[in-house]
Amino acid sequence: MDIFNMKKKLLIIIVLGVFFISxxxxxxxxxxxxxxxxxxxxxxxxxxxxxxxxxxxxxxxxxxxxxxxxxxxxxxxxxxxxxxxxxxxxxxxxxxxxxxxxxxxxxxxxxxxxxxxKTLNDKINFQKLENIPKALYAFSANIIDGELFLVAGNESEETKQALKLLDRYSDMALNDFLKALARRPNKDWAKYNSEIYSYNFLDKKWGKIKSSIKPRAYHNSEVLNDKIYIYGGKTLSTNHWKEYLPNQVEIYDVKRDTLLLDETNPHLAINFASFTYDSLIFLMGGSIKEFENTKRKHYTNKVHVFNSNTGYWKELGSMPEAKETSGVLVNDVFYFIGGYKGEPIKSIETYNLRNGKWKRIGELFDPMSRPAIASKDERIYIYDNKRILAFNTLTRSLREFKIDIDIYEPKMVVYGSDLYILGGFNKFEFKLKPSNGFYKIPIENFKNTKIEKQRTFDSL
CATH class of the missing domain: 2.60.40.1120 (Carboxypeptidase-like, regulatory domain)
Known part of the structure; x- marks a missing residue:
């Protein structure tokens, strides 16, 4: 080691010593x-x-x-x-x-x-807004500069032929019933949407972007640098009977109103979790195959990370369990809420980005397959089947409230001090139909509403 470096290190030690003493x-x-x-x-x-x-x-x-x-x-x-x-x-x-x-x-x-x-409301009050332009579910939603973007989705209706036939021909022999069911397969002509709709929170008006993407549903989209990155999901064949997992990433530049295409997406899945962290986009879990006859699914626990600065992907370990899931990022912790693996899941799990650790922190009151999830400060809001939950990540308290919005698997976003629920589908006796509903819920309404259920988890 030369004399100059020795003097330099000695000077640093002296300065630090004076600092700690003083x-x-x-x-x-x-x-x-x-x-x-x-x-x-x-x-x-x-x-x-x-x-x-x-x-x-x-x-x-x-x-x-x-x-x-x-x-x-x-x-x-x-x-x-x-x-x-x-x-x-x-x-x-x-x-x-x-x-x-x-x-x-x-x-x-x-x-x-x-x-x-003073009496508390039995259910959370809300306001119905102008319908979204198209009845949809299984879409994605993002907010950029006071504007909500609704991307693609499923606009198909689904008929439950088996239940319909049982109701109509309850006295039919088993062999005759199976023949009738074979003539009317439990599958409708599917149609996925290719449009990007926008809603201006200031003007309270819907519009449509001139660019359109490849029709897809059950995908996710994330925002980085005023661009919407659209990943995964399913697309349809020309005759609309076969489904494919697209490997293209479509990127909509909001400022320039242009659409770019990237041919590389290693996370080929549907109903997966995703979030943005600094310049990184994380894609986690989901299902990668459905077996036609049994409707059984093949799930993945893989985690892929896209670095927007370098344009490269990296596989980053695995989730503790392969499953369909969704969630939200609060500070440096991603919360996985419910999910699906053969049946709906009750668990709430976390992935800590500071130390890379996974943890199961508690359970929902009831299992949820694909709840709508949004966050505001330290609180996470969860909608599922006419109920809305508020989870405080600091106090670890979970509260459930009733709400008279009867839709399934919608999306939920936060803008300002309000929650917005949109899309999803309605259930009828023999049919599922997409919804064009759009609802606003002031967050302050929670404190004026009766708590239906409540629990507090142990320390995180």
């Missing part, structure tokens, strides 16, 4: 969050005071705070806000509770009168 041991920052214990909404302007050091701060509009001059875990923190009970916690206790404080409202005589008068 910097107090307690010069660290403590981060936390404060929520209302009942509504679990953030509380702004809560006073946080370190009783040991004398330093304090207040929470912001998200309920978050940052406290300097923290000495050690025995320091006592005092949390106070008008109308709420004051909480005192040591830093050690605060950390054990995931840096989260739940403040309880004070209830005096006047409050008791208000509570007795």
């Amino acid at each position: 910097t107090p041991f307690y010069a660290q920052i403590l981060k936390g969050k404060i929520l209302d214990s009942e509504t679990q909404f953030p509380i702004e302007n809560v006073n946080i005071y370190n009783k040991t050091t004398g330093f304090g701060t207040t929470s912001n509009s998200l309920g978050e705070f940052y406290l300097n001059k923290v000495k050690d875990d025995t320091d006592s923190l005092i949390f106070s806000y008008i109308g709420y009970h004051t909480e005192t916690k040591t830093i050690a206790e605060f950390k054990r509770e995931s840096n989260l404080i739940l403040l309880q409202k004070k209830i005096d005589g006047l409050d008791l009168v208000d509570v007795s008068i």
Whole structure:
């Protein structure tokens, strides 16, 4: 090693030594969050005071705070806000509770009168909006700069011929029933959509993009740099009877209103999970084959990652279980909600992007195959079959509410402080029909609605 490098390293050591000697041991920052214990909404302007050091701060509009001059875990923190009970916690206790404080409202005589008068709604109120231009399900939906994009999807109707024949000819002999069923196969003429529809949240109007993609359904799409990347799903043969898994990625450039085609997609699957993280797009799981006679599926647990900077794909390990699934990214953790593997799934699982670990954190109240999922801040909203769930990822509480929207497998997005549910299909006695419904749900309506079911998971 030359003299210059030795002097350089010695200088670095001296500078670092001076820094650590001159910097107090307690010069660290403590981060936390404060929520209302009942509504679990953030509380702004809560006073946080370190009783040991004398330093304090207040929470912001998200309920978050940052406290300097923290000495050690025995320091006592005092949390106070008008109308709420004051909480005192040591830093050690605060950390054990995931840096989260739940403040309880004070209830005096006047409050008791208000509570007795106020009644909660049995179901969440919503507003019906202008129908989407085409009744669809199994499409994808993305938001860019105040505009919602609905991409392709299934516009077919499906008739359940076996049930229809049983109802019409209940006294038919078995052999005759099987012959009649063979003449009327339980499969309708399929039709997939190729359009990209847009909805402007400001103008509240639907439109249609001039570019159209290859007709496909059961796909996903993700947004990067104002481009919509459309992956996977199924396409149809010319006669609409055979189905294929396309290996092309179609890319719609929103700013330029142009469509590009990439011939490389290693994740050939339907009903899979996907999300964007920085410049990466992750595709996970799904089913890759359906056996015609038994309707049995072949599932995959593969994980593929696309790097938009290099244009290259990489296979990144495997999911713990091969299945159809969907979910949403909250901060650095992706949450898998329900899914399907021969039957609907109840589990909620996570994949932590910071450490690459998978974890099963709890269960839904009931199994769900393809719920509609969206997130706002730390909350995940889940719609399935006339019920909507709210899962707080910080407090690990899961709550279920009723809602009078009777559609199956729609999509759900968040814009501003509202949820939007669109598309899906309606179930009739012998038929499934695509829906063109479009609904708006103010998130604040949850706190005015009766909770049907509730549970809290153990620490994540």
